[in-house]
Amino acid sequence: MARFKYEGRDRTGKKAGKLSANSKREAVLKLSEQGIRMINIEEIPETFLTKEIAIGNPVKLQDFVIYLRQFSTLLRAGVTIVDATNILSKQTSSKALRNALEQIEEDLKSGQALSDSAAKHNRIFSSMFVNMIKAGEASGSMEETLDRLAIQYEKQHRTKQKIQSALAYPIAVAIVAIVVVIFLLVSVVPTFVSMFEGFGAQLPAITLFVLNSSIFMQEYWYVVILFFVAIFVGFYALRKNKQTRYYLDVITLKMPIFGSMIQKAVLARMTRTLSSLFSSAVPILQSLMIVEKIVENEVISEVLAKSRASLENGRSLTEPMKQHWAFPPLVTQMIAIGEETGSLDEMLGKVADFYEEEVENSTDRLKSLIEPLMIVLLAGIVGTIVIAIIVPMFDIFNHVQM
Structure with missing residues (x-):
């Protein structure tokens, strides 16, 4: 456009x-x-400098939640959708959201529905948002729908922040460890090489390993850089392919320590999204199709596709879930109860509450356990290099005394 x-x-x-x-x-x-x-x-000609470049969703989750809350408040106050969109386009701090709202305002003035106009900006407004808004337009409950969406995105943001917080510390320590090791091998260890060569005695295996690593790092440093770049590019390429992405997600969910936490976070997002869609009267088959696309895990997505096929064939929603290792009995039993009692949205909401709390507790426990472990790991790596240098120096000292 x-x-x-x-x-x-x-x-x-x-x-x-x-x-x-x-x-x-x-x-x-x-x-x-x-x-x-x-x-x-x-x-207006579009240039490289004026073109907005973004990876993924260009709008921050917190900005989108603020937009939803303000939108709901304005509608409750009797402001029309067109005027509310105009006000919010001027107030938001997100450039991408502001541009989208300006275009939506023009579409609304020409008679288009909000859901149809939002669907044109699929990088900002997800299929879940579009379908829930469409259901809200049909039922006349736009304010409640926007509140539901705001709660959905708020909880999603909180869970995501918890996971990122738990993973940030080990990643930061790993980066520090790599930097320290490179510094020692490139700047400190080479100063002892000539000393050990002049000594002429048999060096311990650990010292030879450190010295050879130092020589390799100085002469072939570009190979190390290419190695890390290759890992990054390779991982990115694997994530782009649907089949390999499935196996990566299997590995992720089965990882020790982190796998269980990530599994809970994915299930929390799945059940929370389904609960929000059902509460907004979005048809169940359409809701499952939406969650398949936005759950961001190929393992869970595949099971949801089988559950949708199971419903289409007149069988139970939970039948494929019960047969899969990624779905604990709590999830399948609560969904089965919801199916039988006609309160599926409520049951899914309770499951989401449980797993969101579990993620919060798991991340807190993980952070308290992983901090000392990472400190010990860092000390062990640096200590190994130091010992490799010190041990031969004791031999030199003893040789000189003799």
């Missing part, structure tokens, strides 16, 4: 501004519908 700047006149006088449209003709029609008679209009 291109951007245009225009000059024109309406009943109040001269007007100028910017708008988005698929073509110049469409831009003129949009302005004409707003009662603006054109004087001049031209497309």
